[in-house]
Amino acid sequence: MKKAVIEFADFGFQYRAQKEPTLHGITLTITEGEKVLIVGPSGSGKSTLAHCINGLIPFAYSGEMTGSLRIMGQEQQEMSIAELSDRVGTVLQDPDGQFVGLTVGEDIAFRLENDAIPQAEMLEKVNAAAIAVDIHEFLSSSPQELSGGQKQKTTLGGVLVGDVDILLFDEPLASLDPYTGKKAIELIDRVQREGGTTVIIIEHRLEEVLHRAVDRIIVMDEGHIVADLPAAELLSADLLRNVGIREPLYLTALKYAGCSITPDINPQHIDDVRLDEYAGKLKVWYENNNIQPTSLEYPPLLELRNVTFGYEKNRPVLQELTLRIGKGEMLSIAGRNGAGKSTLSKLICGFYRPTSGTIWMNGRDIGPDSIKERADRIGFVMQNPNHMISKTLLYDEVALGLILRGASVEHIRERVHAILKVCGLYAFRSWPISALSYGQKKRVTIASILVLEPEIIILDEPTAAQDYRHYNEMMEFLLTLVNQGMTVMMITHDMHLMLEYAQRTIVLAGGVKLADDSPERVLGDTEVVRSANLKETSLFTLALRSGLDQPSEFVRRFIAYDRRVRGR
Numbered sequence: 001m002k003k004a005v006i007e008f009a010d011f012g013f014q015y016r017a018q019k020e021p022t023l024h025g026i027t028l029t030i031t032e033g034e035k036v037l038i039v040g041p042s043g044s045g046k047s048t049l050a051h052c053i054n055g056l057i058p059f060a061y062s063g064e065m066t067g068s069l070r071i072m073g074q075e076q077q078e079m080s081i082a083e084l085s086d087r088v089g090t091v092l093q094d095p096d097g098q099f100v101g102l103t104v105g106e107d108i109a110f111r112l113e114n115d116a117i118p119q120a121e122m123l124e125k126v127n128a129a130a131i132a133v134d135i136h137e138f139l140s141s142s143p144q145e146l147s148g149g150q151k152q153k154t155t156l157g158g159v160l161v162g163d164v165d166i167l168l169f170d171e172p173l174a175s176l177d178p179y180t181g182k183k184a185i186e187l188i189d190r191v192q193r194e195g196g197t198t199v200i201i202i203e204h205r206l207e208e209v210l211h212r213a214v215d216r217i218i219v220m221d222e223g224h225i226v227a228d229l230p231a232a233e234l235l236s237a238d239l240l241r242n243v244g245i246r247e248p249l250y251l252t253a254l255k256y257a258g259c260s261i262t263p264d265i266n267p268q269h270i271d272d273v274r275l276d277e278y279a280g281k282l283k284v285w286y287e288n289n290n291i292q293p294t295s296l297e298y299p300p301l302l303e304l305r306n307v308t309f310g311y312e313k314n315r316p317v318l319q320e321l322t323l324r325i326g327k328g329e330m331l332s333i334a335g336r337n338g339a340g341k342s343t344l345s346k347l348i349c350g351f352y353r354p355t356s357g358t359i360w361m362n363g364r365d366i367g368p369d370s371i372k373e374r375a376d377r378i379g380f381v382m383q384n385p386n387h388m389i390s391k392t393l394l395y396d397e398v399a400l401g402l403i404l405r406g407a408s409v410e411h412i413r414e415r416v417h418a419i420l421k422v423c424g425l426y427a428f429r430s431w432p433i434s435a436l437s438y439g440q441k442k443r444v445t446i447a448s449i450l451v452l453e454p455e456i457i458i459l460d461e462p463t464a465a466q467d468y469r470h471y472n473e474m475m476e477f478l479l480t481l482v483n484q485g486m487t488v489m490m491i492t493h494d495m496h497l498m499l500e501y502a503q504r505t506i507v508l509a510g511g512v513k514l515a516d517d518s519p520e521r522v523l524g525d526t527e528v529v530r531s532a533n534l535k536e537t538s539l540f541t542l543a544l545r546s547g548l549d550q551p552s553e554f555v556r557r558f559i560a561y562d563r564r565v566r567g568r
């Protein structure tokens with residue numbers, strides 16, 4: 001029998017700042033070399049569970065534990081932080097909170113240095129890790145010179161070279177481009193199989209993690225474990241939907257076509273799903289469901305004319321970039337990690353000035369406008385919520401912009417409460433922000449911008465750390481604002497978000513616009529997908545595997561149908 005490496009027995013945990021426990025009656029054993037995926041709604045306690053395993057609880061967050069938790073046979077409460085970090089390697093949700101070195105190379109080396117490895121061997125290992133996660137060109141860069149995804153890749157490299165027994169990944173995919181995310185899942189899989197390492201992955205993007213097999217999936221809800229099943233069984237049951245987690249899209253498509261999902265069809269992976277009897281049904285569905293797209297014209301709002309910019313001389317990030325965004329449009333910006341997506345937003349907001357070229361809004365060159373002047377009309381929600389939050393209490397954070405504008409107390413309360421309801425935060429309105437999960441914090445930052453009713457809102461990775469229910473509620477609300485004339489520009493690696501909500505996708509690569517088309521056509525263009533580190537969607541693969549001759553058109557029809565089914 002395999003050795004147990006993590007054993008929770010009737011375990012509970014209550015944060016010091018909370019009146020109620022966050023984890024209840026957790027009984028869970030994970031054995032040596034197992035790979036486990038943990039899913040659950042935002043705020044359900046996934047990160048808290050992870051923090052109990054890696055020692056951030058109690059060493060960074062204090063509170064009271066009940067029951068027992070043993071790590072490698074030792075009671076967690078009797079272990080030092082050094083003992084725990086020797087055994088558990090963690091990649092956290094927040095790429096900044098875990099960057100310990102002054103450069104990428106140092107950060108990766110950090111774990112090795114603890115083990116006093118000879119210098120030459122260390123350099124070799126650091127290089128190998130950097131190559132594995134494709135960050136080797138940036139070995140001497142400091143964290144502030146890196147994009148969000150580049151930081152996340154560095155941390156991944158760091159933990160993967162370390163010699164630990166347990167690897168813990170808390171939403172590793174949110175800031176990685178789709179291709180890099182796929183490679184990361186393959187790399188994690190290899191490390192687990194070759195090193196016999198125990199792997200725990202927490203991730204909302206179920207479909208992406210299942211690119212490589214997991215032994216079982218644990219579902220959490222409100223601090224409890226509500227299911228612990230092999231992937232095939234879980235995907236054949238209705239449980240995911242009940243807790244607000246999205247099932248893989250190819251399964252939804254099969255269900256629409258009248259196919260039943262059972263463990264024997266291998267529902268856990270698009271390349272292995274048995275389609276023999278289902279391909280015909282899918283074809284019939286495809287032929288019978290052709291909702292025509294409506295093409296809309298938008299008056300111009302924002303325009304970039306030949307914009308060039310680089311942080312350093314001779315290293316341009318954007319080159320002669322020209323693009324137009326219409327009023328009332330909802331569009332997405334995609335591109336590999338480091339392609340310049342956040343840089344583009346920072347230029348629009350005035351944090352940096354183009355080296356050459358101009359930015360126009362409503363027919364006027366906004367070059368002379370200050371950051372503050374632009375902020376009145378352009379709202380920017382950064383990738384990392386911890387970079388934006390300045391107040392202690394949630395209400396104060398969301399009210400801040402309106403207070404600065406001199407709005408009345410009554411008006412502020414009314415607006416703030418309304419926006420908190422839409423963002424699923426009303427229940428937390430008097431809470432300190434430090435007591436919120438990462439996904440909840442992300443929603444706080446979106447609420448604090450929306451409350452100001454900007455003409456255009458730029459959202460950097462809006463669905464990171466969001467479960468499907470919150471994702472939907474928030475996106476639907478944005479859609480109503482778009483219908484009233486607000487413009488939404490989403491920077492995202494989430495291909496489902498792009499497909500479902502963006503009318504247009506602009507792809508940046510090598511500082512220029514590589515594509516500018518509907519998301520299904522962009523994601524159906526093999527050359528663009530390859531050059532921009534995107535990934536074929538599972539719907540596209542399903543159509544190909546079912547012998548449909550126009551897979552992109554299948555994707556389009558699915559999205560149009562799905563919108564109608566869900567009453568949009």
Ligand SMILES: Nc1ncnc2c1ncn2[C@@H]1O[C@H](COP(=O)(O)OP(=O)(O)OP(=O)(O)O)[C@@H](O)[C@H]1O
Nearest residue numbers: 015022042043044045046047048435437438439440
């Ligand atoms: N530092 C903290 N202090 C007090 N309470 C906290 C703290 N961190 C989290 N909580 C509480 O624990 C709950 C669960 O948070 P946790 O971060 O474990 O959720 P999660 O499932 O990982 O969510 P997400 O998917 O949004 O990251 C939160 O709703 C919050 O009430």
Ligand SMILES: Nc1ncnc2c1ncn2[C@@H]1O[C@H](COP(=O)(O)OP(=O)(O)OP(=O)(O)O)[C@@H](O)[C@H]1O
Nearest residue numbers: 145146147148149150311337338339340341342343
């Ligand atoms: N402050 C800075 N100083 C120097 N270089 C920087 C700075 N910020 C970003 N860069 C570099 O500029 C390039 C573009 O970064 P940017 O953050 O715009 O990328 P991105 O497309 O948003 O990436 P991601 O998908 O990882 O968030 C990267 O190669 C990055 O290393």
